[in-house]
Amino acid sequence: MDQFLLDLHRIRKSFFGVKALDGVDLEITTGEVLAVLGENGAGKSTMMKIIAGVYQPDEGEIRIEGRSVKIQDTNHAQALGISIIHQEFNLIPYLSVAENIYLGREPMKPGNLFINWVKMFKDTEQLLKKVGLSVNPKRSVSTLSVAEQQMVEIAKSLSFNAKVIIMDEPTAALNDEERNKLFYIIKELKKDGVGIIYISHRMEEIFEICDSIMVLRDGKFIQRMRTVDTSKEQLISLMVGRQLTDYYPTLPNAKKKVRLEVKDLCVDDSVKDVSFQAYKGEILGIAGLIGSGRPELAKAIFGALPVRQGSIFLEGEKVFLKNCKDAIEKGIALVSDDRKGEGIVLSMSIEENLTLANLKSVLRSIFIDKKKQKELVERNFKALKIKAASADLKVEFLSGGNQQKVVLGKWLETDPKIFILNEPTRGIDIGAKAEIYQLMKNLVEQGVTIILISSELPELLGMSHRILVMHEGCITGEFNKDEATQEKIMICATGGENNGAA
Ligand SMILES: Nc1ncnc2c1ncn2[C@@H]1O[C@H](COP(=O)(O)OP(=O)(O)OP(=O)(O)O)[C@@H](O)[C@H]1O
Numbered sequence: 001m002d003q004f005l006l007d008l009h010r011i012r013k014s015f016f017g018v019k020a021l022d023g024v025d026l027e028i029t030t031g032e033v034l035a036v037l038g039e040n041g042a043g044k045s046t047m048m049k050i051i052a053g054v055y056q057p058d059e060g061e062i063r064i065e066g067r068s069v070k071i072q073d074t075n076h077a078q079a080l081g082i083s084i085i086h087q088e089f090n091l092i093p094y095l096s097v098a099e100n101i102y103l104g105r106e107p108m109k110p111g112n113l114f115i116n117w118v119k120m121f122k123d124t125e126q127l128l129k130k131v132g133l134s135v136n137p138k139r140s141v142s143t144l145s146v147a148e149q150q151m152v153e154i155a156k157s158l159s160f161n162a163k164v165i166i167m168d169e170p171t172a173a174l175n176d177e178e179r180n181k182l183f184y185i186i187k188e189l190k191k192d193g194v195g196i197i198y199i200s201h202r203m204e205e206i207f208e209i210c211d212s213i214m215v216l217r218d219g220k221f222i223q224r225m226r227t228v229d230t231s232k233e234q235l236i237s238l239m240v241g242r243q244l245t246d247y248y249p250t251l252p253n254a255k256k257k258v259r260l261e262v263k264d265l266c267v268d269d270s271v272k273d274v275s276f277q278a279y280k281g282e283i284l285g286i287a288g289l290i291g292s293g294r295p296e297l298a299k300a301i302f303g304a305l306p307v308r309q310g311s312i313f314l315e316g317e318k319v320f321l322k323n324c325k326d327a328i329e330k331g332i333a334l335v336s337d338d339r340k341g342e343g344i345v346l347s348m349s350i351e352e353n354l355t356l357a358n359l360k361s362v363l364r365s366i367f368i369d370k371k372k373q374k375e376l377v378e379r380n381f382k383a384l385k386i387k388a389a390s391a392d393l394k395v396e397f398l399s400g401g402n403q404q405k406v407v408l409g410k411w412l413e414t415d416p417k418i419f420i421l422n423e424p425t426r427g428i429d430i431g432a433k434a435e436i437y438q439l440m441k442n443l444v445e446q447g448v449t450i451i452l453i454s455s456e457l458p459e460l461l462g463m464s465h466r467i468l469v470m471h472e473g474c475i476t477g478e479f480n481k482d483e484a485t486q487e488k489i490m491i492c493a494t495g496g497e498n499n500g501a502a
């Protein structure tokens with residue numbers, strides 16, 4: 001059978017004159033997992049939204065099982081057997097898990113007047129079981145962690161019995177165990193003949209789960225190949241359009257001066273008696289699984305969570321941080337892992353978001369100095385290579401990776417002495433990642449202390465002078481750069497033999 005499950009031809013789409021897609025083709029057959037690769041802003045999500053009926057293409061043809069179709073809207077796409085897990089979640093926070101999954105197509109009691117809640121909760125339970133998530137279907141989505149919300153999104157897309165499932169960065173918020181569960185589900189779906197379009201910036205995942213790969217660059221189709229016929233290096237140069245050297249830069253040695261000291265710190269039940277020091281010009285990595293207390297530790301140092309016990313010293317001086325404002329004034333910045341919840345205001349422009357944490361520097365008495373603001377924005381566009389038509393664009397219209405760059409830029413502008421980065425490169429393409437690593441190097445050269453929290457072990461190993469490992473709120477290991485390995489870290493992170501503790 002040489003008929004495609006889904007094929008798109010010469011798709012074009014512009015937003016306010018900016019070409020997001022410039023004549024792109026895509027084909028997928030039954031049981032195929034197709035990776036769509038490309039830098040931030042390459043057009044991946046736009047292409048997927050066209051398939052899912054969110055956007056109409058300006059030009060081009062879409063065929064499902066050989067038949068030409070015009071997808072009217074998202075409901076129509078679903079009816080045609082297309083389901084999408086969006087890069088930015090679409091769940092409604094104050095509704096329950098079950099209501100979110102069956103929104104707009106709730107099972108009804110005979111007579112069609114009342115919702116059959118019993119059936120809805122039971123069906124939801126079964127779907128959740130399939131994705132291995134054990135939460136009550138009645139629970140409000142707002143009480144779930146980002147990873148749990150992602151699992152709900154996945155459960156929801158399974159509930160449609162779709163022929164084509166689009167996964168736009170489904171693993172960005174998942175830990176290894178959850179990711180393995182997802183990969184198991186993908187393999188099952190493959191057996192059922194479902195076609196899966198898979199978007200991820202994590203190269204290892206592409207090689208693990210995808211049969212074929214297509215590369216986009218600047219809205220253009222570059223190449224399509226089978227996974228077995230290509231290599232990471234080839235893909236990177238196709239994506240970036242150049243060879244990447246120096247992925248992890250060589251870091252200068254840290255200074256001998258202690259910048260931050262944390263002593264016997266306790267936060268709620270999530271951080272227990274944590275003590276460590278971080279030096280001037282040092283990148284201190286913190287490894288650990290989800291639930292190990294890393295974000296809570298970060299928030300406590302940033303004044304965003306109350307300290308129950310213990311103390312924090314900045315350059316030898318004990319500090320009491322009542323809130324984030326105190327922390328910012330003392331030169332502490334935090335890039336949160338929850339970009340949408342804490343990092344950025346989607347309805348505000350890039351310019352407004354960039355100035356948000358740093359209004360003081362652009363104020364002239366009580367007015368914003370437009371010239372200074374413009375300089376600030378230009379500086380960030382250049383330093384972070386933010387890709388957008390204009391700085392007046394609302395952040396919600398930026399590609400996922402470019403949103404993350406705006407968050408980074410916002411905090412860089414506060415000129416921090418201690419920069420806490422929680423998953424700073426999540427959703428960021430490989431070329432931009434290398435740029436952010438270079439930026440981190442420049443910061444430590446200037447004496448900034450960076451605390452790097454990351455679930456990507458290669459990133460932690462490549463970019464830290466020292467790595468602490470947390471497990472259930474405690475520090476269970478400490479390694480210098482030259483002695484750290486993925487295996488040693490994993491042992492400590494799972495609470496195993498404590499062979500690295502200082
Ligand atoms: N609704 C919109 N309005 C204006 N511009 C848009 C809109 N949607 C996308 N764009 C622009 O189209 C381009 C492609 O964006 P898209 O979200 O498809 O990128 P992507 O490949 O998914 O990137 P990422 O890896 O960062 O998620 C970007 O320049 C983006 O700013």
Ligand SMILES: [Mg+2]
Binds near residue numbers: 044087168399400
């Ligand atoms: Mg995207």
